[in-house]
Amino acid sequence: MHWVTLVAVLLAIAAALAVQGYAHHLTTLSESSTPAAAASPAPAAALHGGPVIDPREGVDTVTPHQRTIALTFDDGPDPTWTPRILDVLRKHHVHATFFVVGTAAAEHPDLVRRILAEGHEIGMHTLTHADLTTSPQWRANLEMAAGQSAIAGATGETTALFRPPYSSEPDALDAADWQVIRSAGQDGYLSVLSTLDSEDWRRPGVQRIVANATPQGDAGQVLLMHDGGGDRSETVAALDRLLTQYAADDITATSVTAATGLKSVMRPATTAEQWSGAALIATLWGSAWVVGAIGIALVLSGIVMVVRAVLVLFAASRHRRRAREVALRRTWTHDGIVSVIVPAHNEAAGIEAAVRSIAASRRPVEIIVVDDGSTDGTADIVEALGLPQVTVIRQPNGGKPSALNTGIAAARGEIVVMVDGDTVFEQDTVERLIQPFADPAVGAVSGNTKVVNRGGVLGAWQHIEYVVGFNLDRRLFDVAECMPTVPGAIGAFRIETLRRVGGVSDDTLAEDTDLTMAICRDGWRVVYQEDARAWTEAPASLGALWRQRYRWCYGTMQAMWKHRGAVLQKGPAGKLGRRGLGYLLVLQVILPLFAPVVDIFAVYGLLFLDPMRIAVLWLAFLALQLGMAVYAFRMDGESLKPLWTLPLQQVVYRQMMYLVVIQSLFTALAGTRLRWHRMQRYGTLTVPPAVTTG
Structure with missing residues (x-):
């Protein structure tokens, strides 16, 4: 019913726009020249x-x-x-x-x-x-x-x-x-x-x-x-x-x-004429109100987008300068053990590459692979590698949080790195990832997740999203001290921090976001280490992408609701609540919900307003997105070639993402418990070369 409701709402808005456009005689489309x-x-x-x-x-x-x-x-x-x-x-x-x-x-x-x-x-x-x-x-x-x-x-x-x-x-x-x-x-x-x-x-x-x-x-x-x-x-x-x-x-x-x-x-x-007239007046008044409200919302959303662009670019520049200054001053040497936990459920396609890449780290590590009830021989593949620093723990299928908690309980290191079974590390990834722990106030560190299967339009779109969306935002969150998510693909934690917050919770489907928010609320800083790179597989089909993002979005909403009390707290928890949760609410919930109305209004503008003006506004928005993308790609040392797909991303990919948000919100409001959607593995992972760029 929620899709029926959405369609009905959009049709009502479209009808209101059409009535207003016609009523004010802003088009000549229906005129003929008899x-x-x-x-x-x-x-x-x-x-x-x-x-x-x-x-x-x-x-x-x-x-x-x-x-x-x-x-x-x-x-x-x-x-x-x-x-x-x-x-x-x-x-x-x-x-x-x-x-x-x-x-x-x-x-x-x-x-x-x-x-x-x-x-x-x-x-x-x-x-x-x-x-x-x-x-x-x-x-x-x-x-x-x-x-x-x-x-x-x-x-x-x-x-x-x-x-x-x-x-x-x-x-x-x-x-x-x-x-x-x-x-x-x-x-x-x-x-x-x-x-x-x-x-x-x-x-x-x-x-x-x-x-x-x-x-x-x-x-x-x-x-x-x-x-x-x-x-x-x-x-x-x-x-x-x-x-x-x-x-x-x-x-x-x-x-x-x-x-x-x-x-x-x-x-x-007559009575019929009066009722008909009253209905017409009510319709015109209602459509005028809708158009006025949409106009105000469009202005506000435009301001939000511009402000976000300015904030993100400023924060990214500041974050990079700060990272360089820290790197020039010192390199922290950690003498203790670093434990790497790999939760794995039916990861046969990529687990060998993932484990070998971690084992090849220049920084010696303890690797704990927790086989969470796999039925495809995942544990057997890891054991067959015969790597001395690798421990395999088998358990009945209990979900990713359970597997992570099993790994945490078995870890001997003071620092724990969590990595998904579809992800590979570069040789310097672990060493770079743990550097921020030189600051005793830091409780967790997010690495830089890169898409490995970026070929094709869908792969390019996700590559752009990771570089421009996720990583630029993480730089902003780091500078603002309100990091809401350390991704499951690559994150490091103090074992003390994990124990204080009770380990990884299974209350939400975004266990990484839930854990990160809990760490912030416990008073720890969470930072972003951009040169600690991990390469992960992205969904290769629209259906797989939908399932992944549906789970992410729904889980993030669950985590936001669970930690809503942070809005009223002080210190790091308050920064998460008022900055991080506020940012997520506006940019990842409210604006996507309004996006379908923007598209309908764009069609309205092309039909009833000045098409050239609408085109200029759209091109200005695209130019803003392109400018941010070029800056982000340069910061990450990426080739600009995939950016040719950016205009198509705004037309197709964006619509899919806001439909995901709408679906997630309706699911959350209905109180439905969404099951875990496991992503299909494609076996595209390979161990990175021995020499990596910095």
Whole structure:
């Protein structure tokens, strides 16, 4: 059900975005270019008749009475200018007709109600101010019906007056214009054109607007002005002067019906019309809220990503400088035993390479292989090697934590190194890994895990993730003293530290993260040693990758919940809680959960906003990722060749990772106990060469 829920939520968000995109007429994808010749030409009665046209039975037109101005306003209501225009009209005791845009009426229903309450009348100007002459029939029908619904929802009334967007005077009607008027007439509308254009939409200045709106002669006129669509300060000022001038010249300014002698065009809406209108308004309001919330979240997530990039790069640079300074000052010599524990369950494919690589270390070590109920002869392979420093312990299958605890109990060393059975060490790995223990405050050390099977696109993606994601983050955690995870592939611990925290717990599926957090909460420092390298196999199929990351992510969430009390603690525990857990919560839980919405919004932007702007933003994000990747690869001494797959990683791999987070979160919230997912071994491990680079 959680996938059904996810799909439903994403579809709802997509619908809200689509509604908002359409409602604000930000796209021309649905427009067509039907030639005017396809429709009947406008009849002479319409071309030479009055500006109020009824095409239902023949062609009837009406002209305002002599020395009468039908005062009309288009494109509102606007929360800034419509109230000021209403104030001017009230000052002069004049009524007018407002042709409202449906979306604006839905956003400001109080203004539409005020228009009616003050004795003015409402006309319909479509839902989104769409050009119906170039719209397909389905869109024209939607624009008319939804525009009327918005009025009914806002006022409880409907109107029979309609003004086609982008229309002008009757003698300018062409075939396409006439088709729109005739179609509206079939739905019961009177179309109101204009005969006097103030051209206030050009903002030519108050004097020019007054001149344009001053009639020549005694013929009645329909004056076009605007109360929406931009800055209407000139319109407000000009209107005040015009009404004063009309009164002085004995010209009557009034609404369309009063100017023409028509009956009232407003009628009470039916219950169905009111409910439909209320639903439309609620939908537009809801979609506007969703888009606004997503916009805010996008800005915040962008800020978080940039801040993270700055912090990570700064911390990585500082970590490297500090590591070099420490290396120049001294090299710590540990005279005691170092025990290396290898938990192994059905690791026949790579166990020989793993054990031989550890045995080849320049630093003498004790190797304890704990065979955890293998059925593929893993223990037999190790015993057949005949290596004197290797001890094999067999036990019934009890899980990785149990195997590690068995190894810890058998270890003789003061320092314990834990390594997975699918991992090989370089000759200097162990010696480098234990160097930070020269500081008595250090309780655990994380090494640098490298992907050995990095061929192919999937291998390259994981290689990039290990170098750029995991290792850059570990440098940040080290500098911030809040390391949440020492990876199971390569980590070193004081035996004293392990005993104080009770060994490795099986409370979570991320036993390495759980153990590391417990060590931090016990007051120890956990650091990252970047030159202690271990080579491990990564999943070679999407299914195997899914299972591995699902377990990691679910286990990490379990560990975060288990150690949530660290947020309120002081010292190293508090640093883990407030820095480490906060970082994981934001970067590895919240942002991935929001990622599907980002992708949907990107599609929305390509369809309804400026595609070039969206492309530039995406390229900027990619450039940020690429810059971090180049820096991280240079720090790790890696070739930059795999970075050609980075754009594909953002399109494919990232989506899979956030789906893993979503799956893990739903599993955790449902209280489901996830079983251990063992990764398939591929046998790609080999013992590193005798000479390794530093």
